[in-house]
Amino acid sequence: MAVTLALAVSEPEGEGPSASAAPLPPRLPRWPLLIMFGLVPLWWLAGAFYLIWPLCGAVLLALLIVRGRVPLPPATGVWLLFLALVLLSATQLSSPVSLLPFGLRLGYYVTALVVGGYVYVCVRERADPAAALVPICAFWFGLVLLGWLGVLAPRFALTTPTEMLLPAGLASHPYVQDLVHISATEYSELSLNPIYRPAAPFPYTNNYGSAYAMTLPCVVAYTMLRRRGFLRWALLVSLPLSLAPTFLTLNRVMFVSLGVGLGVLGVRAVLRGNVRVGASVVGVLAIGGLAALLIPVAELINNRVESSDTNTDRLSLYLEVIRRIGDSPWLGYGAPVSVDTVTAEVPVGTQGQLWMVLFSHGIPALLCFLAWLVIVALRSARARSAPGQWLAVVPVICLVQVPFYGMADPTITIAFFGVAVAMALAEREASHRWADRAPPLRPRWAGAG
Numbered sequence: 001m002a003v004t005l006a007l008a009v010s011e012p013e014g015e016g017p018s019a020s021a022a023p024l025p026p027r028l029p030r031w032p033l034l035i036m037f038g039l040v041p042l043w044w045l046a047g048a049f050y051l052i053w054p055l056c057g058a059v060l061l062a063l064l065i066v067r068g069r070v071p072l073p074p075a076t077g078v079w080l081l082f083l084a085l086v087l088l089s090a091t092q093l094s095s096p097v098s099l100l101p102f103g104l105r106l107g108y109y110v111t112a113l114v115v116g117g118y119v120y121v122c123v124r125e126r127a128d129p130a131a132a133l134v135p136i137c138a139f140w141f142g143l144v145l146l147g148w149l150g151v152l153a154p155r156f157a158l159t160t161p162t163e164m165l166l167p168a169g170l171a172s173h174p175y176v177q178d179l180v181h182i183s184a185t186e187y188s189e190l191s192l193n194p195i196y197r198p199a200a201p202f203p204y205t206n207n208y209g210s211a212y213a214m215t216l217p218c219v220v221a222y223t224m225l226r227r228r229g230f231l232r233w234a235l236l237v238s239l240p241l242s243l244a245p246t247f248l249t250l251n252r253v254m255f256v257s258l259g260v261g262l263g264v265l266g267v268r269a270v271l272r273g274n275v276r277v278g279a280s281v282v283g284v285l286a287i288g289g290l291a292a293l294l295i296p297v298a299e300l301i302n303n304r305v306e307s308s309d310t311n312t313d314r315l316s317l318y319l320e321v322i323r324r325i326g327d328s329p330w331l332g333y334g335a336p337v338s339v340d341t342v343t344a345e346v347p348v349g350t351q352g353q354l355w356m357v358l359f360s361h362g363i364p365a366l367l368c369f370l371a372w373l374v375i376v377a378l379r380s381a382r383a384r385s386a387p388g389q390w391l392a393v394v395p396v397i398c399l400v401q402v403p404f405y406g407m408a409d410p411t412i413t414i415a416f417f418g419v420a421v422a423m424a425l426a427e428r429e430a431s432h433r434w435a436d437r438a439p440p441l442r443p444r445w446a447g448a449g
Helices: 031-038 040-045 049-067 076-092 096-125 129-152 161-165 174-180 205-225 230-241 243-247 252-272 275-294 297-306 310-325 353-361 363-380 386-391 394-401 411-437
Strands: 003-005 070-072 157-159 181-183 337-340 345-348
Touching: 031 049, 031 096, 031 129, 040 049, 040 129, 049 096, 049 174, 070 096, 076 096, 076 353, 076 363, 096 129, 096 174, 096 411, 129 205, 129 230, 129 243, 129 411, 161 174, 174 181, 205 230, 205 243, 205 252, 205 275, 205 386, 205 394, 205 411, 230 243, 230 275, 243 275, 252 275, 252 386, 252 394, 275 386, 310 345, 310 353, 353 363, 363 394, 363 411, 386 411, 394 411
Parallel strands: none
Antiparallel strands: 003 070, 157 181, 337 345
C-alpha cells in the first residue's frame, strides 16, 4: 500500500465532515509534463535543456503541494535518504566553484523524484493509464528527430541564447559549456576521419543511448494500451525510423542493456504464458535484426574501439575511484575531480553512475541508489499485463547501465517516469485480482428467518 504524504491540514477527529464526505483532491494537470518533455527540442535549441529541467520540477512540486494528499510511490523513503546523503556530501567539496555543478546534479535527483511522484498520482487517479505516457511519447519523437539531425547534419553546432546570456566566467566553465553550447553529434575534432555519433539533445552520445533504452519500453507499452489513434500509429512508424540514429551512436552498453531487458521480458513471458508479450519481443528483435543488416554496427564498433583508448581510460578511472574512496568512504568528495588518464584529463567519478555516486557521495549513498533500483524492479515485476511487463524492464535496463553510463542529468527523470507508471499499473492489476477473488458481500439479513 502506498504511503500518503499529507500536504493538506486534516480535520481533527470528530470534527468537520466525515472521511466519506471529504471532497476528492483536484486532478493533476498533464500540461506541465507535456511542456517539460514534449518541448525538449526547443529547450535544446535555446541551450536551456539542462538548466530548465529543475525549474520544471519545481513547478510540478508546487502543483503537488497545492493538491495535497499525495500518495508516494514505493521506495520513496530510500530515495529521500539518498538525497540527504548527497546533500551532506556537499561538505566535502574542494572549492566554491564546484557548488554549481553539484547543485545541478542534486536538482536532477530531486526533479526525478518529483516527476515520479507526479506521474504515479496521474496513473492512479485516471482510468486510462495510456494518457500518462503521452508526455514521454512526445519526448521520444524529439529524441528521434534530433537523432536524425545528427545523421543528416553531423557538424551542426550552435552558440545558444542561454550561452550568450550567461556571464562569461560561468559560460566558460567546462561542465556548463557542455550543457549550453549545443552540437548534434559527439566526435573527435582532431581525427582525420571522425566518427559522428548522434547525441542531441544531450551533450554526450552515451546519454542519448541511455535515454533511448529507457524510453523504448514506454513507447511499446503505449502502443499496447491504445489499440487505435493517430499517436499510436505515429509511434509504430517511428520505431523503425529510430534505429538508424540509435545504431550510429555505437553505444555498446545501450545494446547490452536492451538485450538484457528483452531477455528478462522474454523469460517472464514464457513463465507466465503471455503470448502477446512474447510476440512483441520477437517483433522488436526482428526489426532490430533487419536494421543491423543495413547498418554494419559491429564493424563500426570494432573500428571505433581499435582507434581509441576508451576502455583503458575507463579502467584507469575505476581503479582510481576505488583507491581514493578509502580516504573518504562515508560522504565521498562531493563531486568528481580531474586527473590525467592515458589520453586526456578526465574527472575521476565519471564514466558511470555507479562511480559517480560512489566517489562523489560515498558508499552509503551508493547502497541507497542501488537499493532503490532493486526495490522498484521487484515491485514493477509484479505486473501481469503486457504493457506492465514492458514497463517493468525499465529499472532492469538501468541496473545494467549504471556501471557505465552517467544518470546525474535528465536521463534519471526518464527512468523515474517509466518506473512510476510500471508500479502504478502493477498495483492496479493487483487490486483488480484481489477484487475478483474476494467473496461477494452477504447482506446482514441473508439467512435470517
